[in-house]
Amino acid sequence: MENAVDALKIAFAVMVFILALSVAIIMFSQLNQVSQVVLASSDVTQFYEYTTATAEQSSRIVGLETIIPTLYKYYKENYTVIFLKENGEPLPLYESQTDRNLWGTGTDNNRTK
Numbered sequence: 001m002e003n004a005v006d007a008l009k010i011a012f013a014v015m016v017f018i019l020a021l022s023v024a025i026i027m028f029s030q031l032n033q034v035s036q037v038v039l040a041s042s043d044v045t046q047f048y049e050y051t052t053a054t055a056e057q058s059s060r061i062v063g064l065e066t067i068i069p070t071l072y073k074y075y076k077e078n079y080t081v082i083f084l085k086e087n088g089e090p091l092p093l094y095e096s097q098t099d100r101n102l103w104g105t106g107t108d109n110n111r112t113k
Helices: 002-041 064-076
Strands: none
Touching: none
16 A cells, blocks of 8 residues: 555656646746847847948948948858949958068969959
């Protein structure tokens, strides 16, 4: 008889453990849903209005916090980005303070393209 009582105690403990585990999983899934809603509502890019205007018609001043992630995304998606001066001449990707005559003449040493 004592074995039956011990078995019932163990079964009850397992049921309580399963119930507690289920409640924890439900709470974490609801927490995930709430956090996604909060993050979506605080995303400023959700409220951007994109236009199909050309560069002459409109302009937007952005900082590095916008440019760097955009360039990284374009790199992963195999886009080409060309920076232009106001007169339409392309800007070099980077500048060096070294003497260009010391760079060499090979195609892999052409740093201006």
